[in-house]
Amino acid sequence: MREIENIVILTGAGISAESGLATFRGPDGLWEGHRVEDICTPQALARDPVLVQTFYDARRAALATVEPNAAHRALAKLDAEWPGELLIVTQNVDDLHERAGASRMLHMHGELKSALCRRCGGRSAWEATLIDGPTCPECASSGGLRPDIVFFGEMPYQMERIETALEDADLFVSIGTSGAVYPAAGFVQTARHYGARTLELNLDPSAGSHFFHETRIGPAGELVPAWVAEILS
Ligand code: OAD
Numbered sequence: 001m002r003e004i005e006n007i008v009i010l011t012g013a014g015i016s017a018e019s020g021l022a023t024f025r026g027p028d029g030l031w032e033g034h035r036v037e038d039i040c041t042p043q044a045l046a047r048d049p050v051l052v053q054t055f056y057d058a059r060r061a062a063l064a065t066v067e068p069n070a071a072h073r074a075l076a077k078l079d080a081e082w083p084g085e086l087l088i089v090t091q092n093v094d095d096l097h098e099r100a101g102a103s104r105m106l107h108m109h110g111e112l113k114s115a116l117c118r119r120c121g122g123r124s125a126w127e128a129t130l131i132d133g134p135t136c137p138e139c140a141s142s143g144g145l146r147p148d149i150v151f152f153g154e155m156p157y158q159m160e161r162i163e164t165a166l167e168d169a170d171l172f173v174s175i176g177t178s179g180a181v182y183p184a185a186g187f188v189q190t191a192r193h194y195g196a197r198t199l200e201l202n203l204d205p206s207a208g209s210h211f212f213h214e215t216r217i218g219p220a221g222e223l224v225p226a227w228v229a230e231i232l233s
Helices: 042-047 049-065 070-081 096-100 159-168 184-193 220-232
Strands: 007-011 086-090 105-107 110-117 123-125 145-149 171-175 197-202 214-217
Touching: 007 070, 007 159, 007 184, 042 049, 049 110, 049 145, 070 086, 070 096, 070 220, 086 159, 159 184, 171 184, 171 220, 184 197, 197 220
Parallel strands: 007 086, 007 171, 086 105, 171 197, 197 214
Antiparallel strands: 110 123, 110 145
């Protein structure tokens, strides 16, 4: 096994579950009462903008009611103390990693606290609602802002940077994701192909569990602090 210098961490909805945010594929298969496909597509936004904008406005407002948990805090500690390269790639659209203090991170599926203008393509930090058709801070047009969320069929953000980090990784760790959505679900194979050790931390074995060298089963709030303590020691 090669010495570990460069780490890439992929996180999914499971890392925020203990903060009180619903995962996408819960036991009933619904996300806050909806099929993910009925909300997270450009077609859904075009067909029923009130439903989609109201839904994401509610998710954005709900962020004020939750706090980072022990798993977010442990990754922020790793970010602060790890001397090598580190990149936290989150599929989550919440802001709990950054509120815990992580900075070497990116949101590949967009962010609730950002608005995307369909007119100019500008991305603007956003705290308020979008249902009322506010003005774009970039181009001053109104009614063109949508949630800055990567819908099904759209290209995730920063894929080139992620691919490069995966190629250089000595260790790839996947936390709290079901492995149901590509390209993120394929990161383990890319990292392994380029020689990384691979570790999964999840409540249940994910769809791609067999691709990992090691899988640890349990809640992120326990597994992640224990793993961070281990790797920093
Ligand atoms: P999912 O809801 O598909 O999967 C969540 C995973 O977290 C499951 O494997 C659970 O077993 C696990 N889990 C639940 N509670 C946990 C806990 N306390 N500790 C550790 N693991 C726990 O969520 P994602 O894999 O993140 O995309 O979903 C991927 C993408 O699908 C999302 O980014 C979203 C959705 O479509 C967009 O919105 C663009």
